[in-house]
Amino acid sequence: MAIDRNSLRGKLFIIIFGAHTRQGRLFDLCLLWLIILSVLTVCLESVPSIRTNYHPLLHTLEILFTVIFTIEYFLRVYSHPKPLKYLFSFFGIIDFLSIIPFYLTFILPAGHFLVTIRIIRLLRVFRILKLTSFVHHAQVLKTAIIASLQKITVFMLTIVALVLIIGTVMYVVEGEEHGFTSIPQSIYWAIVTITTVGYGDLTPQTPLGQVISSIVMIMGYAIIAVPTGIVTVEMSRSQPISKRTNSIECLSCGKAMPINTNYCSNCGHQLHE
Amino acid sequence: MAIDRNSLRGKLFIIIFGAHTRQGRLFDLCLLWLIILSVLTVCLESVPSIRTNYHPLLHTLEILFTVIFTIEYFLRVYSHPKPLKYLFSFFGIIDFLSIIPFYLTFILPAGHFLVTIRIIRLLRVFRILKLTSFVHHAQVLKTAIIASLQKITVFMLTIVALVLIIGTVMYVVEGEEHGFTSIPQSIYWAIVTITTVGYGDLTPQTPLGQVISSIVMIMGYAIIAVPTGIVTVEMSRSQPISKRTNSIECLSCGKAMPINTNYCSNCGHQLHE
C-alpha cells in the first residue's frame, strides 16, 4: 500500500518514520536528545545523594518524558500504514517498554527492577542509524560481522572449551584454600585471565598455578589475533561491494535497499512511487 | 576397505561417524547436548552448596551419562571398519577418557583429580566441527594458524626472552621487600604486565620500578600488533584458495578432502564408492 503523502497520516508518517525530509531529520534529532536526557535522568536517579536531594525535579522530568514518549507512541501507531506491523516490530516493542514501567508503578509496588527497565529506552537511540550518513557504515559493519559469524563461532567454541578445561585444571591445582572454590568459580577466573581483563580478585598462589596462568595469559594475548584477523579480512572484502551499492532507505521499515529495487525486500513496501 | 552400506555395521557407521545424512546429524546433535549436560553436571558437582543438596540427583545423572557414553563407545568400536584405528585416534582416546574415571572410582579411592578428569569429555564437543557448515571455516582458521606458526614462534621467543630479562631487572630493582621474592615470581609479574592482564597482586613500588613497568606496558600494548598482523595476513591469503576448494568429508576420519581426490590423504579411506 502506497502512502497518501497529502493526508495527515501520510505527512505524520513521513516526519516520524522518515529521515529524508528536513522536518523528519529535525524530529529525529529532537527525539534523540529527549532519549539521552531521559536516560540521564534514570542514571542520576539511581545515585543515592542525588535521589535524596533532587527527587521532586527528577520525578517531574520523568512524568514529562513519559508523557511525550506516550504521545509519540500513539502518533507512531496512528500514522503507520500497518499499525500491527509496527507494534510487533523491534522498535515498536522497544517504544512500548520505554513507557510502560512508569504506568506500572501506579499498579504494582515500585521496585528496583521496574524502575531500571526504563533504561531500555536507550535502545531507541539506534534510530539514529536511519540517518543517511550512517546507513552505509552501519551496513558495512553489519555485513562484515555477519560474514565472520561462523568463523567467530568456531573461535568462540575453542575459547569456551579452553576456558572450561583451564578452569578445571586450576581448580585441581590451586584448590579451595586459594579461592578457587568450585569449577564455575575457576572458569570465571579463566575467563578473566584469558580475556586479559585481570581483576585480581582471584590470583594463583602456588608456583604451578602461576606457571599455568602464565601460559593462559600468553595464549589469551596471542589468540586475540584470531578474531581480529577474521573481522579485518571480512571488512576489507565487504567494503568494495557495499561502496558500489547505491542504497535507498525503505520508508516503512527503515532498511537500506539497492536503488534499483522497486519494493522493500523486508516488508514489501513500495520504494518508488 | 569400502563400507557395506546395507549391513548393520555399515548403517551404524554412517549414523555415528558421518554427518551427511539426516540421522547422522540428529545423532551428533543429541550427543552434543548430552556432552554439554554431562559437563554441566561435573561443574555443578564441584560447587559445595550444590554438592551437599543435590548429590543423589547429580550422582544418578552421572551414572546415566556414563552408561550412555559407554554404549556409544562400544558401538563406535563395533561399527568402525578399523576398530584399532579408532581406538588410538584423537577422538578414540578422548571418548575412552570420558568414561573411564567413573569406573575407576569403584577400584581406586575417589579423589579430586579422578572426578575432574571427566571434564575431558568436553573435548568431544569438537565433533561438531564435522558438521558441513563448519568444516570450511575451521579449515581456514587452521590453515592460517599453521601458516603463521613459525612467525608466531619467532615472536614468542622474543616475548619469552623479554619477559625473562624484564623479570630479572625488576627482581634487582624492586627486591624481595616489594613482593618480587624471586626471579620466577618477577617473570610471572612481567607476563601479567606485558600481556596487559594486570592482576595487581604484584605492583612496582619504587619510582624506577614504575618507570620500567611503564615501558613494559607500552611495549606490551604495541607488540600485540605483531601476532595480529601475522594472523591477518595469513588469513587473507588462505581465504581465496580454500574458497576454491570444493571439499568432501572423509567418512572414516572426518577430514575435509578436495572433491577430486579418490582416497582420504589422512587415513586412506575411499571417498567415492
Added chain:
Amino acid sequence: MAIDRNSLRGKLFIIIFGAHTRQGRLFDLCLLWLIILSVLTVCLESVPSIRTNYHPLLHTLEILFTVIFTIEYFLRVYSHPKPLKYLFSFFGIIDFLSIIPFYLTFILPAGHFLVTIRIIRLLRVFRILKLTSFVHHAQVLKTAIIASLQKITVFMLTIVALVLIIGTVMYVVEGEEHGFTSIPQSIYWAIVTITTVGYGDLTPQTPLGQVISSIVMIMGYAIIAVPTGIVTVEMSRSQPISKRTNSIECLSCGKAMPINTNYCSNCGHQLHE
C-alpha cells in the same frame, strides 16, 4: 602575500616557522628539548620530596623557560606575515597558554590548577610533526583515522549503549551491597570490564553477576576486532594514494600540500615563489 626572504622578519619567519633550512631544523630541535625539559620540571615539581628539597632550582628553571618561551612567542608574532592568524591558530593558542600561567601567579593566588596548566606546553611538541620525515607518516595516520571516523562512531555508539545496559543490569543484579551503588558506578564498572582494563576495585560477587561479567569480558575481547579491522582497512587503502602524492610543506601553516599546487589550500599562502 609573499614573504621577503631578505628582510629580518622574512629570515626570522623561515627559521622559526619553517623546517626546510638547516637553521630552521636546528631551531625546532632546540625548542623541542626546551619543551621536554620544561615539562619535566613541571612533573618533578609535583613530587612532594623533590619540591621540598629543590624548590629554588626548579623555580629558577621555570623563570628561565618562561622567559625564553615569552621571547619566542613575541618573535613568532613579529615575524609571521599575518600575526592575527597566528595568534588564533591552534599552535598560537597553545603557545600563549604555555607562558600565561607563570604571569598569572603574580596576580592570582597560586593554585594547583594554575601550576599544572603549564603542562599544556607539552602540546607544542607536536611541532615536531613539521619535520619532513614525519609529515608523510602523520598524514597517512590522520587520513586513515578521519576516513574511519564514521564507522568508529557507529561502533562507539554501540559500545556506549552496551555499557549503559550492562551497567543497569549489573546494578539490579549485584546491588548496592556489593559496591554497585548507582547506575553511573555500574557503568564505570562495565567500561572497566569491556575495555579489558579490569582494575578490580569493583568485582561481581553473585554467581549471576559473574556469569554476566564473563559474557561482557568475552564480548569486549571479541569486539576489539571491530575498530582494528576498520583502521587496518582504511590504512591499507590510504597508503598507496599518499605514497603517490609528492607533497610540499606550506611555510605559513605547516600543512602538507601536493607538489603541483601553487597556493596552500588551508591558509592561501603562496607555495612556490
Added chain:
Amino acid sequence: MAIDRNSLRGKLFIIIFGAHTRQGRLFDLCLLWLIILSVLTVCLESVPSIRTNYHPLLHTLEILFTVIFTIEYFLRVYSHPKPLKYLFSFFGIIDFLSIIPFYLTFILPAGHFLVTIRIIRLLRVFRILKLTSFVHHAQVLKTAIIASLQKITVFMLTIVALVLIIGTVMYVVEGEEHGFTSIPQSIYWAIVTITTVGYGDLTPQTPLGQVISSIVMIMGYAIIAVPTGIVTVEMSRSQPISKRTNSIECLSCGKAMPINTNYCSNCGHQLHE
C-alpha cells in the same frame, strides 16, 4: 678474506658460526640447551627455598656452565677470521657478559646485581634465528617492524603526550588524598589505564575522575587499532618481496643476503667460494 675450509680454524669456524652443516646445527642445538639450562639455574637460584636446599648443586652447575661457555668463547675468538670484529659485535659482547659475572665474584663482593647479570646469557638464545627455517620469518618480521617504525613513532609521541596530559588532569582532579600524589605517579596511572593493564593499585575515587578514566579506557581500547593497522599493512606489503628473495646466510655475521650477491653487504665476507 676467504676461510680455509681444511684448516682447524676453518673447520671450527664453520661448526661454531655456521648453521648450514649437520655438525654446525648440532653445535647450535647443544648450545641452545646449555643456555636454557644455565638460565634456568640462575632463575632457580633466586628462589629462597631452593637456594637454601640445593645451593651446592646449583653452584657446581654454574661452574660447569661457565667453564663450557668460557671454552666456547675462546674457540669463537680463535676461529673467527677477524677476532676483533667478533669481540665487539653484538653477540661477542653478549658472550663476554655471559661469563664475566662469575669471575668477578672472586674479586668483588658477591651482590644481587652481579649474579643476575648472568641472565644476559639468555640473549644468546637468539642465535637460533640463524637456523635456516627461521631466517626468512625473522627477516619478514624485522622488515615490517622497521618499515612501520616512523609511523609507530608518531603514534607513540601521541600516546606519550596523551598520557602526560591525562596524568596532569587526574593529579588535579583526584588529588593527593586518593593516591595521585604527584604528576609522575598520575602518569604511571594513565599508562596503566590506557594500555588496558589495569593493576588497580591506583583507582579514581571521585565521580569526575571516574568519568575521565572511562574516556581514557575507551580511548586506549580504540587506539590499539592504530599500531595493529600499521603493522598489518606493512606486513602484508613486505611479504611478497621477501618470498621472492632466495636468501643465503653469511657465514661471518649470520645476516641473510640475496642468493645472487657475492659479498655480504654487512661485513664484506665472501658468500660463494
